[in-house]
Amino acid sequence: MRALIRRKTDGGRADPAPSRWAWRLQRLMLTPGVRLGLRAGVPFCVTLLAGTLYLSDEARRGHIEQVVAEARASIETRPEFMVNLMAIDGAQGELATYIRDSLPLDFPISSFDLDLGAMRKTVTEISAVKSASVRIKPGGVLQIDVTPRKAVALWRSDAGLSLIDAEGYYIAAATSRFARPDLPLIAGEGADGHVAEAIELMQAAAPLGDRLRGLVRVGARRWDVVLDRDQRILLPQAGALRALERVIALEGAQDVLSRDVARVDMRLNHRPTVKMTTEAAEEWQAQQAAFGTGNR
Numbered sequence: 001m002r003a004l005i006r007r008k009t010d011g012g013r014a015d016p017a018p019s020r021w022a023w024r025l026q027r028l029m030l031t032p033g034v035r036l037g038l039r040a041g042v043p044f045c046v047t048l049l050a051g052t053l054y055l056s057d058e059a060r061r062g063h064i065e066q067v068v069a070e071a072r073a074s075i076e077t078r079p080e081f082m083v084n085l086m087a088i089d090g091a092q093g094e095l096a097t098y099i100r101d102s103l104p105l106d107f108p109i110s111s112f113d114l115d116l117g118a119m120r121k122t123v124t125e126i127s128a129v130k131s132a133s134v135r136i137k138p139g140g141v142l143q144i145d146v147t148p149r150k151a152v153a154l155w156r157s158d159a160g161l162s163l164i165d166a167e168g169y170y171i172a173a174a175t176s177r178f179a180r181p182d183l184p185l186i187a188g189e190g191a192d193g194h195v196a197e198a199i200e201l202m203q204a205a206a207p208l209g210d211r212l213r214g215l216v217r218v219g220a221r222r223w224d225v226v227l228d229r230d231q232r233i234l235l236p237q238a239g240a241l242r243a244l245e246r247v248i249a250l251e252g253a254q255d256v257l258s259r260d261v262a263r264v265d266m267r268l269n270h271r272p273t274v275k276m277t278t279e280a281a282e283e284w285q286a287q288q289a290a291f292g293t294g295n296r
Helices: 020-029 032-055 058-076 093-102 116-124 191-204 206-211 240-254 278-295
Strands: 085-089 129-137 141-148 153-157 160-164 170-173 185-187 212-218 222-227 232-234 261-265 273-276
Touching (some): 032 058, 085 093, 116 141, 185 191, 191 222
Parallel strands (some): 085 141, 185 212
């Protein structure tokens, strides 16, 4: 029986079949993961080990950093990447000077050293600037395009006189009322939040000419029109423009504001009232007293 299952050999030669361990090794080498590890993992580990050993020397690291820095500098300082001057469009006078002072740049400078986003933020944070764009033009020009805020009124507050735009944004401080006589004067708490309404009222009061002094926001809810001779037109919270137009029409028909009137109160639409000046009231009382004595 043993002779029947024994593998016969041809002429006594060794069996060419691989051993069990050789067969397992061959099967292992056919595994995709093992083949990938030998093809990529082993070279990577050897390279990493060699690089680590090479860079462990501080002198070698310093030399490499110096070479990289010199290569970068040679590229960044090429003429086509250099910025030689700054051009500002849309801003003039003090605003242009203030923008230049806010961006202290030492020209020529490499464009790689300029943070255009940060520069734009710096310019737009200036109160007199509404919007701005910053770019580098061909020829080495740092171009700054500015849209300035336009002053439409003078606002008198606890902090003093300020120039404000149509949206009520602060532009700059004003030295005095006569610094901008072309602008209307508004005052009072919350007046800067209702500039558009104030401008509309000032335009409606234009027939009053030089007598108009300005508008005062009262109680952060309504307006008083201030005239010379300390006269005032008290406007209601709602329908202020229509009430003012009624007073202008009344002035044109009966010269009410040309008389000794201190206040024209339009806060009650159905019952406008007129208050006389103190001198006129005293004179009127004196006349009434004299008239009454004469009748006796």
